[in-house]
Amino acid sequence: MIPNAKLLVSPSPHLKDRVSVRRIMFTVVLALMPATACGVYLFGLHALWVILVSVLSALVSEFLGYRAMGKRFTMDGSAVITGLLLALCLPPTVPLWMPAVGSSFAILVGKCAFGGLGQNLFNPALVGRAFLTLSWPSLMTRWVSPLEGVSTATPLGTWKSGGGYTSTWDLFLGNVAGCIGETSALAILLGGTLLIALRYIDWRTPLSYIGTVGLLMLLLGEDPLFHMLAGGLFLGAFFMATDYVTTPLTGRGRVIFGVGAGLLVVVIRMYGGMPEGVTYSILIMNAFTPLIDRYTRPRVYGTVRRKWWERKK
Amino acid sequence: MPGFRGGVHPRGLKLTGYKKIEVPPLPPRVVVPLRQHLGAPCNPLVEKGAQVKTGQKIGDSPAAVSAPVHASLSGTVVELSQQRLPTGDKALSVVIESDGKDEWERMPPLDPERASREELLQRVREAGIVGMGGAGFPTHVKLNPPKKVDTLVVNGVECEPYITADHRLMLEEGEKILEGAKIMAKILGVERVLIAIEDNKPDAIEHMEKLSEGVGKVVRLRTKYPQGDERHLLRAVLGREVPVGGLPLDVGAVVQNVGTCKAVRDAVLLGEPLVERVVTVTGEVAEPKNLRVRVGTPFSYLLQQCGGTVGGVKKVVAGGPMMGFAVYEDVPVVKTTGCVLVMGERQVVEEEEGPCIRCGRCVEACPMGLMPTHLVRLVRAKDFEACQQYNLLSCDECGCCAYVCPSKIPIVHVIREGKKGIRRLKK
Incomplete structure (x- = not known):
């Protein structure tokens, strides 16, 4: 029909949105930059080393893990996120072998063992963090004050031992002890807003997660703002509970996920032995994700919605 | 306006909206x-x-x-x-x-006022008229529903990017479209005629509003693909949903493309x-x-x-x-x-398929309320019974899922394979 043209035949649609996995992943990395910068500013150059070691170990582990599985490694950015997120939820005092071990565990056990990108049940960064916390609990709880680097307790630690609340303003800005990237709600909010504006993450998850914690704490007579801003809730709500792979597919499912995780945080903080509960709340809800997906299927056009107890599968 | 679920907003790319129809x-x-x-x-x-x-x-x-x-x-x-x-x-x-x-x-021209319903229907058949919006369903069959219908929806949505054929037809031969719609309304015995147009064609909306007095009412729709699909159009215009396995007539409506309307008019008034x-x-x-x-x-x-x-x-x-x-x-x-x-080369980007990252974009975009990513997994596992349970056959192949997929999975193609698999299962 057209001289010398080799026409391509491929199935419709012939038009595709420009979005790609790589673009999404690197945008998430970009969105984490305010929190990263804030962490390095507050906790010094050692924090930067922790971050670099963690990211690099994640990449190397993924390369080796994919090699072992016979899969081709692509620089899709997902390992960068895992490494970065793990570093951001480590105390700023950890020795450098810890991010290396944690990251490798996160990628090899948390991701590759399940079959690689898209297959893992649990958030890899949190798997790595949980592993480190269980294996070296004392190293994972050595906190320092920001800028000065003096040993101190986290706001939640102080609260748990009856020391009262920390100033809301300090919590919002991040001028408190805590993990490298979790202290500044403001910095996290900057990146999170970007992702929500681009519709890369669903606003329902952070809203339902943080909202549930605030509401329940209010009902329990606690300071809701303190509990919403302290600890890793913001980082977890915007960057971990919104991880595509390990959270529900539908909007309704994401609300259930957020409410469930919020409930778990409150239970752990109020009635558990630990001052903080974000890691485990998300990991536990990750396990429920397939079940939530099953019960929140959208209504198919031209069918009548059946109540969840009437559904077979 | 009730609207419809899901859908996508690709760029219009209507390069020819201002170009007169040339012969x-x-x-x-x-x-x-x-x-x-x-x-x-x-x-x-x-x-x-x-x-x-x-x-x-x-x-x-x-x-x-x-x-x-x-x-x-x-x-x-x-x-x-x-x-x-x-x-x-x-x-x-x-x-x-x-x-x-x-x-x-x-053929000899017919007077639509005097001709009987059967004569008109026969004329539509003899003229070889089929749905010109793309599906190609014989129009005389659609105009002879086994049930009573109350509404004729004239489809001037044209929701696909690039295409402007219906847009131009409405602007240049709007009165002929309406003459055809009137004939079809008579054949169907319906009072209500709605002309559905998306708001990316304001000139066509205005023009058809002026012409349609006494024939029907223009319905302005918010632009969203795939609104031109009659199932979604009925949901958007009337708030009615065609049951699974059913036809628009099951909810009392018949949808006809504007080009089809014009063809019916030519067949009756001119005998062409x-x-x-x-x-x-x-x-x-x-x-x-x-x-x-x-x-x-x-x-x-x-x-x-x-x-x-x-x-x-x-x-x-x-x-x-x-x-x-x-x-x-x-x-x-x-x-x-x-x-x-x-x-x-600029428009055709060949991209390698990556693993599904469960972002949920396809689920959000699917106007049929399916879970495309889940269907892909089931088809590839050759579990065609589960495919059926998950309403794979409801897929219209509109392409919204594959359009939004960041992993560039050829979802529509895989679902087509699934349909073949289900058909084999039935044999």
């Missing part, structure tokens, strides 16, 4: 397939060497769901052979070489069968145009009329970019061809 000189030769509709193919009524006139019936079938085919040029039948269709299939086709005279054979249509020729051609051409005109002839292609051509699509078919050899315009889209 190019007649092609020297046309290839008229005997199957241009859903249903039984036609049997040829002419032999090789026969002399035919424009509008002469050259194929028909006794089947209930079928539509006759007419010669679109006067001249000599030079070949009766299998020819490639825009869809990629082959069909027995009549190849006519023009005698350059374009002598017509028309469906032998021409408006085609948007667009994309990487020197001058994109809306052309009124005879059925059977080769794509190559259309491209020539638009000054040929520009740059390195990668793909030629029959139909819109979302649901059209990529063609690889010269094929003829058929009754359902609304667009010929030429795509160059």
Whole structure:
């Protein structure tokens, strides 16, 4: 029909949105930059080393893990996120072998063992963090004050031992002890807003997660703002509970996920032995994700919605 | 406005919205397939060497769901052979070489006021009219529903990017569309006629509003693909949902494309069968145009009329970019061809498929409320029974899921395989 043209035949649609996995992943990395910068500013150059070691170990582990599985490694950015997120939820005092071990565990056990990108049940960064916390609990709880680097307790630690609340303003800005990237709600909010504006993450998850914690704490007579801003809730709500792979597919499912995780945080903080509960709340809800997906299927056009107890599968 | 679930907003890319419909000189030769509709193919009524006139019936079938085919040029039948269709299939086709005279054979005009419902219906059948929006369902069958309907929806949505054939038709021949709609309303016995147009065509909305007084009401719709699909259109316009496995008539409505309306009008008032249509020729051609051409005109002839292609051509699509078919050899315009889209290297990006990251974009975009990513997994696991349970057969192949997929999974293609698998299961 057209001289010398080799026409391509491929199935419709012939038009595709420009979005790609790589673009999404690197945008998430970009969105984490305010929190990263804030962490390095507050906790010094050692924090930067922790971050670099963690990211690099994640990449190397993924390369080796994919090699072992016979899969081709692509620089899709997902390992960068895992490494970065793990570093951001480590105390700023950890020795450098810890991010290396944690990251490798996160990628090899948390991701590759399940079959690689898209297959893992649990958030890899949190798997790595949980592993480190269980294996070296004392190293994972050595906190320092920001800028000065003096040993101190986290706001939640102080609260748990009856020391009262920390100033809301300090919590919002991040001028408190805590993990490298979790202290500044403001910095996290900057990146999170970007992702929500681009519709890369669903606003329902952070809203339902943080909202549930605030509401329940209010009902329990606690300071809701303190509990919403302290600890890793913001980082977890915007960057971990919104991880595509390990959270529900539908909007309704994401609300259930957020409410469930919020409930778990409150239970752990109020009635558990630990001052903080974000890691485990998300990991536990990750396990429920397939079940939530099953019960929140959208209504198919031209069918009548059946109540969840009437559904077979 | 009730609206409909999901959908996507691709860029309009309507390059030809301001270009008047042009009528190019007649092609020297046309290839008229005997199957241009859903249903039984036609049997040829002419032999090789026969002399035919424009509008002469050259194929028909006794089947209930079928539509006759007419010669679109006067001249000599030079070949009766299998020819490639825009869809990629082959069909027995009549190849006519023009005698350059374009002598017509028309049916006697009918007065729609006086003619009976049956006479009008018979005329629509004899004129070989099929749904010109793309599906190609025989119009006389659609106009004779086994149940009572209360609404005729005239579909001027044209939601696919690039295509402007219906847009121009509304602007230039709006009154003819409405005359056709009136005839169809009479055949159906309905009072209510709604003309649905998306708000990316404000000029068409205004124009049709002016013309439609006394005939029907224009409904302005927020632009969203795939609103032109009759199921979603009915949801958006009437808030009615066609049950799974059902037809629009099950919810008391019939949807007809604006081009189909115009064809019905020509068949009744002028006695002319469906032998021409408006085609948007667009994309990487020197001058994109809306052309009124005879059925059977080769794509190559259309491209020539638009000054040929520009740059390195990668793909030629029959139909819109979302649901059209990529063609690889010269094929003829058929009754359902609304667009010929030429795509160059810049538009065709070949991307490697990656693993699903469960982002949920496809679930959000699916207007049918399916879970495309889940269906892909089931099809690839060859679990066709589960595919059926998860309503795979409800998929209209609108392409929203594959459009939004960041992993570039050819979801629609996989789902088509799933449909084949389910069909095998039933055997």
